[in-house]
Amino acid sequence: MSTPVDTAPPLVAVDSVTVRYGTVTALDDVSLTLRRGAVCGLVGTNGSGKSTLFRTIMGLVRPDTGSVLIDGASITAARRAGKVAYVPQAEGVDWDFPIGVRDVVMTGRYGHQGFLRRARRADHDAVDAALDRVGMAEFAARQIGNLSGGQRKRVFVARAIAQDAPVLLLDEPFAGVDTTTQAALTAVLRDLASAGRAILVATHDLPGLTTLCDEAVLLQGRVLVHDVPEEILRPETLALAFGVDTTAEVSR
Ligand SMILES: Nc1ncnc2c1ncn2[C@@H]1O[C@H](COP(=O)(O)OP(=O)(O)OP(=O)(O)O)[C@@H](O)[C@H]1O
Ligand SMILES: [Mg+2]
Known part of the structure; x- marks a missing residue:
């Protein structure tokens, strides 16, 4: 019996996106797809472009080049259809x-x-x-x-x-959240993915990556690695973005 192949188009397709803020290039030729049923972690140092990527997917930042499609349609159409839920890093609420x-x-x-x-x-x-x-x-x-x-x-x-919504974008949902709650939220996200959603989660919690996600992206303006979390957590891989000190901490 052959293995069933997921032929459905990805729920989110980021294609060759470059975003500049004046002279700062926040995203450099970033391509990324999010598939149904998976939690994708997004890791990288402060200023590596994580929030910019979320804002670009949401249509809040217009890329200088490249495009974003949600379920094969524009972000405007997808948002109108309620297909994308977004938890920003800092909620602009009074x-x-x-x-x-x-x-x-x-x-x-x-x-x-x-x-x-x-x-x-x-x-x-x-x-x-x-x-x-x-x-x-x-x-x-x-x-x-x-x-x-x-x-x-x-x-x-x-x-x-x-x-x-079929697509969930969460920009550092664990920031300031206690460990018990983080574990509970992680379980919720895993459940939602199992039910067919595509989820992108930015986090600075590297040790929690394997529990949280099926795959992860290591970002530093560009996509350094997009692989299973175990590969991202290899000291040589982390050193690409974080330098050697953090890898020592993670492999503790
Ligand atoms: N509105 C803006 N105007 C100018 N530069 C910006 C703006 N927003 C972000 N930047 C710059 O773009 C780069 C990427 O920022 P971004 O907020 O996407 O990083 P991040 O990975 O989310 O960081 P953090 O981990 O601190 O949340 C940084 O160099 C930042 O200074
Ligand atoms: Mg951010």
């Missing part, structure tokens, strides 16, 4: 604005609601389930401004989960 945790997560459901944005049973259920998955159910009635940094992060991950 924390003084009086909005409850539940309402923040419910905004992830807008694409599922009609023009009047009337939340239905399925929307409330999705919000409850997502809050539960990130361990924030008991904070549902709180104001977002009254939460700790890590709790806020979890709420925004819940919002992305509630959106139920």
